[in-house]
Amino acid sequence: MARKASIIGGGVIGGGWAARFLLNGWDVSVFDPDPEAPRKVGEVIANARKALPALSDLPMPAEGKLSFASTITECVEGADYIQESVSERLDLKHRVFAQIQQVSKGVPIGSSTSGFKPSELQEGAADPSTIFVAHPFNPVYLLPLAEVVPSAKSDPALIERAKETLREIGMFPLHIRKEIDAHIADRFLEAVWREALWLVKDGIATTEEIDEAIRMGFGLRWGQMGLFETYRIAGGEAGMKHFMAQFGPCLTWPWTKLMDVPEFNDELVDLIAGQSDAQSGHHSIRELERIRDSNLIGFLRALKDRDWGAGRVLLEHDRRRQAAFFEPEGGLSAAAPLVMARPQVLPSWIDYNGHMTESRYLFVASECTDNFMRLIGADAAYIKGGHSYYTAETHIMHRGEAKLGDRLTGTLQVLMADEKRMHVFITLTRDQDGSTVATLEQMLLHVDMAAGRVCPAAPEVHARLQAVARAHATLPRPDAVGRHVGQRT
Numbered sequence: 001m002a003r004k005a006s007i008i009g010g011g012v013i014g015g016g017w018a019a020r021f022l023l024n025g026w027d028v029s030v031f032d033p034d035p036e037a038p039r040k041v042g043e044v045i046a047n048a049r050k051a052l053p054a055l056s057d058l059p060m061p062a063e064g065k066l067s068f069a070s071t072i073t074e075c076v077e078g079a080d081y082i083q084e085s086v087s088e089r090l091d092l093k094h095r096v097f098a099q100i101q102q103v104s105k106g107v108p109i110g111s112s113t114s115g116f117k118p119s120e121l122q123e124g125a126a127d128p129s130t131i132f133v134a135h136p137f138n139p140v141y142l143l144p145l146a147e148v149v150p151s152a153k154s155d156p157a158l159i160e161r162a163k164e165t166l167r168e169i170g171m172f173p174l175h176i177r178k179e180i181d182a183h184i185a186d187r188f189l190e191a192v193w194r195e196a197l198w199l200v201k202d203g204i205a206t207t208e209e210i211d212e213a214i215r216m217g218f219g220l221r222w223g224q225m226g227l228f229e230t231y232r233i234a235g236g237e238a239g240m241k242h243f244m245a246q247f248g249p250c251l252t253w254p255w256t257k258l259m260d261v262p263e264f265n266d267e268l269v270d271l272i273a274g275q276s277d278a279q280s281g282h283h284s285i286r287e288l289e290r291i292r293d294s295n296l297i298g299f300l301r302a303l304k305d306r307d308w309g310a311g312r313v314l315l316e317h318d319r320r321r322q323a324a325f326f327e328p329e330g331g332l333s334a335a336a337p338l339v340m341a342r343p344q345v346l347p348s349w350i351d352y353n354g355h356m357t358e359s360r361y362l363f364v365a366s367e368c369t370d371n372f373m374r375l376i377g378a379d380a381a382y383i384k385g386g387h388s389y390y391t392a393e394t395h396i397m398h399r400g401e402a403k404l405g406d407r408l409t410g411t412l413q414v415l416m417a418d419e420k421r422m423h424v425f426i427t428l429t430r431d432q433d434g435s436t437v438a439t440l441e442q443m444l445l446h447v448d449m450a451a452g453r454v455c456p457a458a459p460e461v462h463a464r465l466q467a468v469a470r471a472h473a474t475l476p477r478p479d480a481v482g483r484h485v486g487q488r489t
């Protein structure tokens with residue numbers, strides 16, 4: 001049964017949390033007194049549906065159920081996890097926690113607060129031990145970081161449980177050991193923001209020039225290595241010590257305004273807002289969100305290919321989902337083709353004809369056979385031991401068109417298997433209408449990789465493969481089996 005997340009406050013951040021839980025298979029209930037909240041949350045979720053699945057080639061779990069509650073009591077009933085994302089006012093957050101704790105006992109209550117300490121949030125609470133900070137980053141459905149900040153009154157076991165929940169929905173819970181105003185990340189953002197306000201106020205730079213200074217240079221570095229690793233390299237062969245010796249003295253030079261805050265008056269707000277309108281006003285906010293999401297997907301996939309930084313978190317999330325997904329219903333002896341992949345057609349998969357390029361059909365098919373190999377035990381450890389399956393022959397038939405954003409399902413049927421061979425038939429269908437876009441017939445050979453020769457599979461792999469082959473022997477043989485190019489029909 002799907003678990004339930006309760007989201008209190010359905011603004012920018014509450015909507016992002018709702019999307020992340022929902023698309024990871026949780027049921028989600030949202031409470032927000034704003035009558036516009038369902039529309040706003042719906043729009044965030046619509047963006048997330050386009051973006052989040054594009055981070056992975058694995059199937060998304062079935063979406064959970066979304067509901068809007070009319071009271072906090074109704075919202076948190078039966079919740080396994082509660083996330084508070086109401087406006088940044090301490091009195092309001094206290095009132096919300098009091099209402100939650102009238103009905104909900106022992107359930108983790110994460111707060112999205114950007115700046116309040118957990119001990120401040122817990123003041124006057126019936127049970128302070130369940131309230132903690134889980135500070136996310138916008139867009140919550142794409143960025144993995146959640147700063148998890150407990151206080152001395154927090155229940156350590158409950159915090160660990162909450163961190164596990166965050167990992168399950170693909171996040172990276174960073175445990176902040178000492179509570180402090182604005183945690184870790186917002187202290188940086190505040191410092192950069194303060195300096196930027198000065199630069200605009202003093203007429204040194206426009207909002208656009210400041211954004212160029214970030215996105216053309218150090219912003220790109222930070223996204224993959226952060227601050228210290230980047231500066232270590234900047235110290236040359238002598239590393240961090242040399243870097244500090246060279247640039248330490250400038251900390252006392254007038255490079256920043258440090259704690260000075262510009263007067264936050266209407267003049268400054270109008271100046272910044274006017275420049276921002278001139279810079280980006282030709283895009284709607286929703287358009288900007290989509291541009292941001294598409295860029296983030298590109299970055300994150302690049303990091304994933306390199307098993308680095310946030311990309312490593314995505315790979316770990318894939319591994320968890322893989323373990324859960326590829327245990328077929330009915331086990332290996334189910335008499336039905338096995339669902340082995342559910343990819344989404346990404347922008348880079350589209351060719352000059354406006355549809356999925358041909359190499360991607362083979363790519364998706366090889367996702368299917370890779371997952372099938374894992375299922376029968378020819379997994380990474382088996383391959384490391386020196387044995388694997390190699391594809392000897394493939395025949396692809398293109399029977400329809402897959403377009404940008406289409407969700408595809410790849411099923412695999414075993415036609416014949418013996419100790420050295422498996423003959424399989426893969427069907428790729430479009431989820432929205434069930435139509436077949438391609439079929440692929442393949443022969444794979446079991447090889448001794450060091451010898452470069454075909455050899456019998458290990459008995460346990462052979463036994464699992466045979467279990468599937470026996471079950472699939474009862475299935476009708478697809479018409480396309482054995483077809484070749486130029487054949488008369």
Ligand SMILES: NC(=O)C1=CN([C@@H]2O[C@H](COP(=O)(O)OP(=O)(O)OC[C@H]3O[C@@H](n4cnc5c(N)ncnc54)[C@H](O)[C@@H]3O)[C@@H](O)[C@H]2O)C=CC1
Nearest residue numbers: 009010011012013032034085086087088112113114136138
């Ligand atoms: N916007 C951002 O970039 C980030 C914000 N945060 C934090 O997330 C929290 C929410 O911020 P945003 O989503 O940006 O604000 P927002 O203004 O977009 O949304 C706040 C929502 O809370 C609702 N609300 C007010 N009283 C309520 C109540 N009694 N019960 C339920 N809902 C209620 C409002 O109707 C509104 O929809 C804040 O604590 C903020 O510091 C955290 C990370 C980033």
Ligand SMILES: C[N+](C)(C)CC(=O)CC(=O)[O-]
Nearest residue numbers: 113114136137138186189
């Ligand atoms: C501006 N802010 C303090 C609300 C920002 C955050 O808390 C995190 C973010 O997403 O930038």
